Amino acid sequence: MPLFEHLDDTSRLTGRLAIGVEYDGSAYCGWQRLKHAPSVQASLEAALGKVAATSVRVLCSGRTDTGVHATRQIAHFDAPVARTQKAWVFGTNANLPRDIAVHWLVPVADDFHARFKALARRYRYVILNQPSRPVLERANATWCREPLDAERMHIAAQALVGEHDFSSFRAAGCQSRTPRRHLHFITVNRYGPLVVIDVQANAFLHHMIRNIAGALVAVGKGEQGPDYMAQLLALRDRALANVTAPGCGLHFVDSLYDERFGLPREPLGPNLLAFLGEWTGERPLPDCPMVRYRRGQPVVEQEQEQDSGEDMNPSAVQHELPSPCQEARA
Template sequence: MTLLTLLDDHTPLAGRLAMGVEYDGSAYCGYQFLKHSPSVQAAFEKALTKVASQPIRVHASGRTDSGVHATRQVVHFDTPVPRSQKAWVFGVNANLPRDIAVRWVKEVPETFHSRLKALARRYRYILLNQPSRPVLERANVTWCRDPLDADAMHRAAQALVGEHDFSSFRAAGCQSRTPWRHLHFIEVHRHGPLVVVDVQGNAFLHHMIRNIVGALVAVGRGERDDDYLSDLMALKDRTQGNVTAPACGLHFVDSLYDDHWGLPRELLGPNLLAFLGEWTGERALPDCPIIDFRRGRPVAVEGEGI
């Protein structure tokens, strides 16, 4: 697997296009457009509109909250305007702020939909566990100066794997119609001073991962035992949980699709974890109804629940 590929400067791309986007979410209200605050979507659509010389609407694989980062946000849009691969990538990047960038672009069939065809989403939450506060990493990690037992955190997290009612880990303002989600896996590992919570699921509730991490930190500090997250989930009451972990440590690192779409494989981010060497799609997906449903699902009306 090569990290460097040359962008084609001759073959025109038009119709339905998919793009891989990364961003530092520190200055944004999240991915989705909001009237009262800057968003990644608004900046991205503005840049695409300049390159295409016509209004462009973008559909994304998932939404991220205010302050959350992404290394592989997959989007798609439709345009009759032909541009080469190099022109799309370089042109859009030239019109984006420095904290957002396009990584790749690919022509896809009209049946592709970045959200409705996504089989899973994957996040990584990074805790910097050391006595001194971070400097170079301060916008991309959450600092925890108390010693954390990553093994205990991992054991406690396993109660969340599978399909459950995650009411105890959803934000009060969550707009999802159901608190049920399917977690494919959740792992906690230490890499030197970094404690990484790696989680994949079909979808996530508002603040769900950050609320889980807040509870796991209590376990890691020794304030709670290994059964703590299992007990919290059984309560189905968010008010009984811990504080919500800060947004700066959360990274949206992957959207998984069937191989037949031919989307590029990428080294999973963020770059702080590049030494792990894990590539997109490396984990096998579980055998569950939602994945079978997504694989056979036609492109539906925009706005339908995920």
């Protein structure tokens, strides 16, 4: 998908539609609609509802937590009325607040589900590592005034790759059925004053990435050794780990699906990192049970039992659960 693509204003779309959404999470309690606080979901559904002139229910690939941003949140809804692609995108954006925007909208097969068909989720945690406090980046990067050794952080982080019990990096209130997750890759790199933790997994536990980031900062400062992450992983005890890193540095940058759904490709965010030039889907996914299952490939029963605990049956849950812990609330 090129950066500039024509939006069709002749064909009226109905059925299941997928959308790509970007938002600054600073003013929101997170993605999920709540009665007592503003949410991204409520704002998006209200804007779509004005275009449709009726209520619209939206389901996302993974809920983000309070203050967390997204540059490629994938969601879907079943259009209650027919509108053109241009009307859906332009009309929705016209009714959204300035900190939320729809990038694109495409028709998808009826079996597409933003949450249950996702093969992987990817985040970037951005740290501004400099002596003076941030100004322009204050809302979308975490500030660390002490020098960080990014190479040391990267080496320590490799202990987390693969399928593990991530209890040491799980929020106390997490209600996931299992602490096991399959982490596909994690890298830590320095770009001038920016230290970026780039991580992808089949799913994430509540506060998992922010807890990983907090522990890696301790390694980067020299407060802990390069084997610290492996030690925490083995302990399986959140009470023995480090503080949770702030939400403002966390960006949900990608949700991956099987190629047959034909979702648009676009540069990975946030725009602070546009110079990296990477687009969605460029890195191969690991050959693991969940990926094979969601691509319709054979998975033996034993492998299904060892999978990372995410519900492998999209018909089992038709609506998002009210649990405070879901896949992308990292």
